[in-house]
Amino acid sequence: MARQPRLILPGYPHHIIQRGNNRQLTFHHRGDREWMLQLLQEYAEQEGVDIHAYVLMSNHYHLLATPRNDTGLSKLMQAVGRRYVQGFNRVHQRTGTLWEGRFKAAPIQTERYLLACMVYIDLNPVRAGLVARAADYAWSSHAHYIGLRNDTWLKPHALYWELGNTPFAREAAYAELVNQGVSPQQQAALTRSTLKAWALGDEDFVAHLQSQTPRRLRPGAAGRPFKAKS
Numbered sequence: 001m002a003r004q005p006r007l008i009l010p011g012y013p014h015h016i017i018q019r020g021n022n023r024q025l026t027f028h029h030r031g032d033r034e035w036m037l038q039l040l041q042e043y044a045e046q047e048g049v050d051i052h053a054y055v056l057m058s059n060h061y062h063l064l065a066t067p068r069n070d071t072g073l074s075k076l077m078q079a080v081g082r083r084y085v086q087g088f089n090r091v092h093q094r095t096g097t098l099w100e101g102r103f104k105a106a107p108i109q110t111e112r113y114l115l116a117c118m119v120y121i122d123l124n125p126v127r128a129g130l131v132a133r134a135a136d137y138a139w140s141s142h143a144h145y146i147g148l149r150n151d152t153w154l155k156p157h158a159l160y161w162e163l164g165n166t167p168f169a170r171e172a173a174y175a176e177l178v179n180q181g182v183s184p185q186q187q188a189a190l191t192r193s194t195l196k197a198w199a200l201g202d203e204d205f206v207a208h209l210q211s212q213t214p215r216r217l218r219p220g221a222a223g224r225p226f227k228a229k230s
Contacts, residue, residue, distance in 0.1 A: 007197050007215055008074060009194070010067050012107040013052065013157065015117050015194045016142040017079065019060040019100040026059050026088070026098060032198070033139050035043035035087050039080045047072035048080070053118045055140035057128065062121045064114070077103045106193045107209065109201025114159050116186045117176050118145070134178050142178065148172040 008014065008149075020026040027033050033056050040063075044051045055062050067073040069080040072108050108117055118141075125137035138175045143149040145160065147167065165174040190211045193200035199209050199217040 004104065006074065006105065007107065007199065007213070007217065008067060008070070008105060008106060009107050009209060009212065010069050010072075012209075013110055013114050013117070014074075014105045014107050015075065015190060015200070016063040016065060016077070016103055016105045017105075017194050018081070018103040021097050021100045024098070024099075026061070027056055027139075028092065031091065032088060036080070036084055039083055041078045043076045046155065047076040048189050049076050049082075050157075051153070051161075052155055052157045053121050053141040053145075055121045055137075055142075056125045057124060057139075059124060062124060064117050064121060066082060066155075073105065087107040104194050104197060106197055107199050107201075108138055108190075108193070110157075110159065112152045112202065113200055114157055114184070114191065115177060116182050116188055118160075118174075119180075120182050120190050122178050125179060134174075135153075143170065144177045146178075 004102065013210075028035070030106060035053075038055060040051060040054065043049075044065070049068045050068065050074045051063055052066065052201075053062075053064040065073065065076075081099055081103070088098060089095055104128075108114060122134040122140055122142040122145075124139065125131050126134055131137045133139065135148065141154055142153060144151040144154055145156070160170065164170040189200055192198075196219075198219065199206050207219050
């Protein structure tokens with residue numbers, strides 16, 4: 001069965017996952033992670049992609065990003081993936097593939113899921129048992145959004161700016177969102193939609209997107225349509 005074309009729509013935030021092949025380690029030490037962040041910064045600017053949030057785990061990473069054109073996100077991921085593997089293989093004296101095929105991506109409804117996706121990304125290290133609090137993990141955008149670090153290359157989304165009228169107010173409000181966490185339903189929806197490459201949002205949102213592309217945005221008649229829960 002032929003796979004569907006990747007679903008990337010400019011102007012909409014996308015949740016992106018790239019995994020290591022056979023769950024192998026993709027980041028061994030600090031230098032690997034710094035190299036990845038350097039590449040993301042370089043190619044996001046070059047390809048017209050606003051990266052809002054990220055987390056680098058041991059064998060995969062997540063991004064929340066909005067492409068400003070039709071091809072930018074794919075070009076970003078291809079260039080970063082290729083150059084990262086070249087450097088990774090050289091440093092670790094290895095050959096061969098590193099990534100598990102194509103990256104996974106899904107557009108998400110901004111008002112309903114963008115902040116939830118940021119929180120979901122920040123809490124990955126907590127769910128994995130690596131740290132007790134999101135603030136204790138160095139390799140995510142969480143520290144930037146609560147005022148502990150300034151990642152100048154990140155592009156905060158307008159919804160983040162609406163959390164408060166001052167930097168302190170925004171940081172405190174966002175820290176509270178992370179403290180509250182995401183519901184099991186939101187977590188499952190964010191994971192499933194991205195791995196299956198389906199749009200995530202309410203019926204009106206999906207219908208609006210469907211008018212812009214011939215590519216199916218939800219599972220077809222062979223299965224019961226997936227209904228996201230808030």
